[in-house]
Amino acid sequence: MKRFFAIAFIAFLINGCSMSSFNPFQSNRISYIAGDSIEPNQPKRQPNGGYTSKARHKATMKPYCIAGKYYKPTYVEVGDSMRGIASWYGPNFHGKQTSNGEYYNMYDMTVAHKTWPMDTMVRVTNLDNGKSVIARVNDRGPFVAGRVVDCSYAVGKKIGIDKKGTCNVKLDVVGFAGKVYKASSGKPKPKVRLTNFGVQVGAFAVMDNAKAMKRKYEKLICAPQTVNIKLGKIRDGALHRVVVMGFNSKDQALDFIKTNNIPGAFIVRD
Numbered sequence: 001m002k003r004f005f006a007i008a009f010i011a012f013l014i015n016g017c018s019m020s021s022f023n024p025f026q027s028n029r030i031s032y033i034a035g036d037s038i039e040p041n042q043p044k045r046q047p048n049g050g051y052t053s054k055a056r057h058k059a060t061m062k063p064y065c066i067a068g069k070y071y072k073p074t075y076v077e078v079g080d081s082m083r084g085i086a087s088w089y090g091p092n093f094h095g096k097q098t099s100n101g102e103y104y105n106m107y108d109m110t111v112a113h114k115t116w117p118m119d120t121m122v123r124v125t126n127l128d129n130g131k132s133v134i135a136r137v138n139d140r141g142p143f144v145a146g147r148v149v150d151c152s153y154a155v156g157k158k159i160g161i162d163k164k165g166t167c168n169v170k171l172d173v174v175g176f177a178g179k180v181y182k183a184s185s186g187k188p189k190p191k192v193r194l195t196n197f198g199v200q201v202g203a204f205a206v207m208d209n210a211k212a213m214k215r216k217y218e219k220l221i222c223a224p225q226t227v228n229i230k231l232g233k234i235r236d237g238a239l240h241r242v243v244v245m246g247f248n249s250k251d252q253a254l255d256f257i258k259t260n261n262i263p264g265a266f267i268v269r270d
Contacts, residue, residue, distance in 0.1 A: 047103075057119075060100055061075075063269075071115060079173060081172045081173065083170050083171070085166050086169035090106040098110075099112075100138050102138050107153065109135040109136065110139070110152045111138075112137070112141035112149065113140070113150075114140060114141065116137050119138070119177045120176055123174050124151065126168070127168040129159075131158065133159055197247040197248070198245040198267070200241055200242065200243045200265060200267075201265050202264075203232070203239050204239070205236075205237060205239060205240070211229070214228075225246035225247065227242065229241065229242055
């Protein structure tokens with residue numbers, strides 16, 4: 001099964017993609033799971049305890065390009081779903097790095113998704129036989145037309161596609177970071193909030209001008225929005241970009257531009 005792997009933490013790292021030759025797993029020969037039992041060949045240690053660090057999570061939400069096609073990661077909430085074709089990947093990638101920096105373990109309950117956030121908990125349901133299992137997103141892929149998820153060998157075994165290779169599947173977001181939402185709890189459905197939209201309101205070669213612009217827009221915003229001065233480079237020196245950050249969506253950022261009638265402003269992702 002052909003599959004692109006480890007897209008190097010998305011976007012700005014994508015050209016430096018390389019697969020790790022260091023295998024943190026035990027040196028036991030990899031064998032396929034017999035029957036319904038799963039005996040994991042556990043890693044000695046996963047970075048960050050097996051979850052995505054804040055910095056790497058931010059990196060994996062940047063747009064990226066694979067084989068000339070652009071993908072734009074999106075934020076989701078419990079209850080979101082999609083349908084398509086599922087596949088699985090195993091021995092050829094066992095012990096190599098995933099897109100969030102973990103080491104892939106074919107016996108862990110994990111999946112690869114092109115756009116959903118790392119550590120999203122998903123219920124993977126095989127629509128051909130009704131079998132389902134909950135798994136965690138820790139990689140990007142599959143980059144094959146029509147496919148929506150690439151399952152670890154363990155997940156593929158549980159839903160019955162370890163031999164066939166693919167199946168029709170439904171994905172449901174059921175939680176985040178290892179926690180599964182229970183409707184009976186009475187708590188509002190959790191969601192990953194998008195807070196990295198911003199609006200660049202000006203750019204100046206002179207820092208004092210940037211500070212004046214910053215003070216102006218600090219009077220127009222309210223928490224959780226902030227006004228920041230970010231340094232950029234131009235041929236003859238520094239460029240001081242004044243950016244209002246903290247919008248929860250592209251539409252909210254656009255509304256800020258229209259409401260305040262800001263000429264030349266544009267949306268940024270940071």
